[in-house]
Amino acid sequence: MNKFVLISVLIFLAVSAAAQNVIENPRYGIKSTNYIELTKVELTDDATILSFHVTIPQNNWVAIHEKSYIQPVGDTTKFYITKAEGAEIGVQVHWEKDRMEEISYQLFFPPVNSDVTKIDFGEPVANSWNFYDVEIREIPHRSPVPDELLGNWFSTGTGNWAFSFFDSLAVYDGKTWEYASVFPTDDGFEIKLKNQEAETMLHCISKDKNQCVMQSENGPLSTYSKDAGLLAIMKDDGPFGVPLVNPGKVVYSGFIQGYSPRLGVSTGMIRHLNPMNNQMENYVIRIQKNGSFSVEFPLDLPQEISVSLPSGGERVFFEPGKSLFHLTNSKLKDYPSLFMGESAAVNYGLHETMEVATPQMAFIDGIIGMPDEEYIDYVLETKKNELERLENLQNEKTIDKKALQIRKFDIDFRAANNALRYNGNVNLAKIYANQKLNEAEQIAIVPLDFNLSLLSKFNDTPVKSDLAFVSNEYFSLLQSLKYMDLVRQQGAYYYRLLALEEELKEKNTNFTGEEKDMFEFIRLLAGNYDGEQARNFNQTYREVLLKFNEKHKDEMVEISNRFYLENIETNLNAMEIEPEGLPMEIIALQNYLAGLQNEKKPLNEAEFEEVKEVVKTNYLKELVFAEYYREKAQREVSRDEDTPELKTEGDKLFDSIIQKFRGKVIYVDFWATWCGPCLAGIEKIKPLKEELAGEDVVFLYITNPTSPENEYEKKIPDIKGEHVRVSGDEWNYLTEKFNIYGIPHYALVDKSGKIVNAHLMQMENSELKKRLLEQLGK
Template sequence: MKKLIVTFAFLGFILFSHAQKVIEWPEFKGTTAPFIKILKIELHDTATVMDLRVHFAPNNWIRVPEETWIQDSKGGEKLYVKHAKGIKINEKHFTPENGLNEYTLYFPPVDDDVKTIDYMVSDWKIFGIELVPGEQFSFFPEELLGSWLRTDGSNEWMYGFFDELVIYDSEIWKQVLISQKEDIYQLMLQKKGKKKKLVVKQKGDKLLIGPDEANLELFSKEQTSKSDFVIPNDEEFQLPVFNQDTAYYKGYINGYDPRMGETGMVYADNVLASAQESYLITINDDGTFSASIPMIYPQLLYVRFMRTNESIYFEPGKTTFRFFDLSRHHDDPEPGNLFMGATEKVNRDLLAMKDIRYFDYNYMREKILDMSPEQYKEYNLEIKRKEQDALKEYIQNNPVCKKAQQIKDMQITYRNAQNILSYNMNRTSAYRRKNNVPRDQREIPLENEELDSGFFDFIAAEEINNPLAVTTGGDYDIFINRLKFSDPVRREGIIAVGDQDITAADFEKMGITLDSQNKELLNRLATCETKDDLAGFMIKDSAEYMEFRTKYDEIYREIRLEKLNNIREQKRREGFREYFGFDSGFAWDIIKAQDVSQRMKSSFKPLAEYQIENLRSDFENPFIVDYLLDQSAELENEIARKEEAFSNKSGFVVNETPDAKDGDLFDTIMKKYEGNLVFVDFWATWCGPCRSGMERIKPLKEELKNRNIRFVYITNPSSPKKTWEILMPDIDGEHYYLTQDEWNKMAARFKVSGIPHYVLVGKDGSVLKDKVYFASSNAELKKMFEEYLD
């Protein structure tokens, strides 16, 4: 009750006292939340009062948590919010239909000598809010400052003049000499031996800019609309689409503060490897940033940067320049985020059309359990028609470049196809959500719907095989994935390669010549046509055959896997032909390339000679052949490096499996680690998710290296011994290689139905969790570890 009285007294004083100072629309240095506007700040002896307006999507909620504070920009005490009007602290507040939230926050008073403050709440931060108007230093007269766009109707951003730099020609120029003669400014720009001259002349609220007085062009801060504008040099994508080179992402963040974050990430889809490759964006203290991105074709890349997630178009060998203005104020007329350079027009057009995307995943999940396959298909096709109509209308009313048109049109096609192909998967997901089925429960009482060939007539073979589709980035990659695992293609039935299917010729392909005795042994085995024949062979020749199998066990497994893959490939090809109308062409090359690439990664083996010989006859596209050969050569070099490092690298321990005749093997292994928390990873060298999980957890292991926690890795003979040894130097921890019987017993104890499978063991050797869910982030895992470490 006392706290409540104090709060009311505090508020009462504020409401009836006069503000010492009122700052309307205060200036600030930068913000991570441009949708927040500070309308007014009142400085009282007893409080700091801040009026805010937040633009947000209607019916979506915002919240002011208790951990909202203001602080002197130079540091010092955090002044936490005490009260709010128009919103309740720590409660969800739903945005009205007009998209505007207006409320007032009350903080403790700031000291009289504080000139700027920061407003801090979660990811919504505003830096350098001016309580005392500061003198803004600038190389340039105020009339030159800002971003300047062409007025010919293209609205292309060509120049940026800011306090201490110039942006021009996709470069940041900090060495600037400026002189004035009457109403004309001359700018000399220098950078690493390069020089540029600019002449600038004011014309009303616009500028005339050019390399000299005879070649001045009119520029404006605001966009110019011209109905007769024609995009110059407007070209569609041309074949061949593959082009191996490096793309560059660089730019400038106006109003940057290092507390906003010092890095970002670019994620590039590689459709040939069915992989997403990540590249770091580094931000310098002055707000400049850069990244280098190796690419093999132009495409949309997913960029996570400055708390925004978006798709940006890049081309190999070209620079995409980006400008972020985080210092924009309520009355700034110019655009806040701009592109410059070779990809400027494509990115600007795609950004303008990003809202032409009408598929609502949540709505679909609510309705799909009541939809038949045909109803679901028609529901998606209707969305596709609406998006295509909206695209057509937008293009009719706006000058959109041909590349942007192609990408957007293909995005609509392949996203729609993804959704239709995901019918049974989405249906299962909706059922799990509706019935709260936990993710570790594999079996559910819902059978997949049978889909006939007519269900799959929504996309033509020419669209599936369109090489230009890779420019959509992840959209085509995901479509290919859905195609590979679509219901009709996965109906393989039981595929088996029997012992009698392995021949001496198979060994010859692997570079191994068998002696006449072993050839004769395999010939006798090949004549077995019935189970009785095979049983008779095993009775008569089992000792000789087991000796042969033991000698060539790893080679035998490779041959068996190769034959299984060939059978699967043939069945998949038949499915594509029957249901989708193609069994060759670009998509087929992509799917085969993914298989080859993933087999190299999972087995950690480069291509064998016989596989290299088959490549050029197996693929229609020569670039894909060269790419796979390069991948094989890189893998060979990596293996050589790892083999050299195997004897030198510390951090991993290879353990002999202990004798556990008198007890459980797992418990016997765990005795070695008593007093430590133990994270056990059941894995295999060929398991992609296993190895990606290991990679993901590396930073957390490094963070916890001085704590009482051990990481134990257990595998079985399905991991080739040589591959296992090659991989270990990059997997710090304790390693065990079990026999098949040892693995079977351990797998039965922990109900290991698939890998990776994780078990957490306590300091006393007891099992704390026998099925740990490994989230995509390390945060959840660390929280669980901390609970038991403490």
């Protein structure tokens, strides 16, 4: 009897095992976001079940798309979701401060055939959540390198990430390599690597699954481990020295582990707001089919910059004249990115210390109702807490000295910036609070009194340090010092307009009746600002003011810059910091270099001489010289008709788009279906299109895959003009060409196809009509 029972149990277990296969933490190639983890796959006779764990982004939401699907790799068949457990299909789950930040759920799909070894998971929308190459059954070893050597290896002596062996390629010495050959030896393996530049040989001996010794052709035999924790002992090359401003080229290369051309994206983007000229600079990263990439770009000073790749976006620290190799999607929980090269240590240090900063939403929570003195004490307490967190980390582990410098500067400058932004932060807190209140409960957003003398508590802020440039927070602080008029918090703009009026009167400028009435209203607002009256002013004089500003924009820029310098002096004096020196020089440099970018404005020798007098610091003065003569040479080359034109991918793409419109003036609008300001701008110029219906003017609308195709198809019939929906890669090329940093973005193209304004500002229909007709008349 017992024997019978035992046989029955074994049969039951065998049948169960055949009917259900469970894969915990399945291997996959790449995913589209770091917010979601695939924790388990269950294969039964009735279903394919995927278990997910999601960290909901702050102030955001997640939802299960009703058309979520799985798809066997190599097959076009999609299996759509049948049900969900743990969350409802199509229902948004919101981030709540006191309730839920994480959620786990299961998605059910029809069963897949028993011969399927890999599947993709996806959603049929832009910015979807995807997993590629999810392994749902055991796959035979497919790499020439033995299984025990596959993975990322770290030096047990220095802590550096030294090399990696993947299925089809290796990373070593800051480069990607193909396997030329792998031969067994008496004690290990000879692995010959090659790329387009060189060949090299590595002798590897596996000690166990997590340790090996390796010897390169000319190097010693060294021990390596798969323990990424060794990065904590990585040696750095000391703190930053001066001068920091030392323009040079950055060589940025890397490998996206698990990359597949099936992602439909073969480019990434470097988006850099150059703090020296306040201009956006975009550089396309071209990704090879094997997931490797390499790009060079210019940089004036060490900076943390936004990098967007198919594996996700992150901030990466670069230094002029230095190289950096970046492995993304490393599959290591604590180190999703690995770095090699001269800027590796500082990137690890910044990663280790990124939790030191108090998140902005956490900082503004509870500040509604705080009087200015209590708020300043709160800012100082926050600064103290951040310094303590940094010190604790420093005591627990070895932190790169450059990263420590950056974080200490960050803490100092962030605190001073928050002090200056008392009203701005309180108003932001009110805006978020009002989103949860009904109309009767809305909190009024009005300026609060602020005692300037409280800023003296920040007199130790190192705004004149030659090393301050390494902190992005420094440049944010400079912007606040420049734009924050704490004496006239709400009426500052109106004071600038009154100053412009006085200057124009001295020049005997004639004013229209509408303009005279407008200035009477402005005098009222400048003397006694009132929110309701300001709204009335905007409704009544909006078009008059736009026309006036367009007519006198050069004079307004000069007056605004004068006011901004006064703001800096006032704010620094309140902080008990002498205004003369680095901050004033940087603002003067920013103003000059921003103007230098304006191709329509002729180079002005007098302005060049003037800024040389203001900028006393040698390395900043050298930058003025370099940028002036670079711009001068570039303009001379562009005027030389015999100089061959080197076309970028963006140039070629845009030329192909506008080819059929040659002979017509083109108004280009980069937009998206989800962009409120874009749609408002489109609606606004509808009457203008009717006025120009008989003219050779084309209204060209360009969008990208973030505009869902079904929404796009619904909207374009109501938008008169020519429409193009480009791919994600094509959008990146156009972003680089036009230096797009946000949408809507407008450009103007003449009849010959030449871009006459790559950054056309939004303006009233009458002014836009004037510009279009001017181009038609040429």
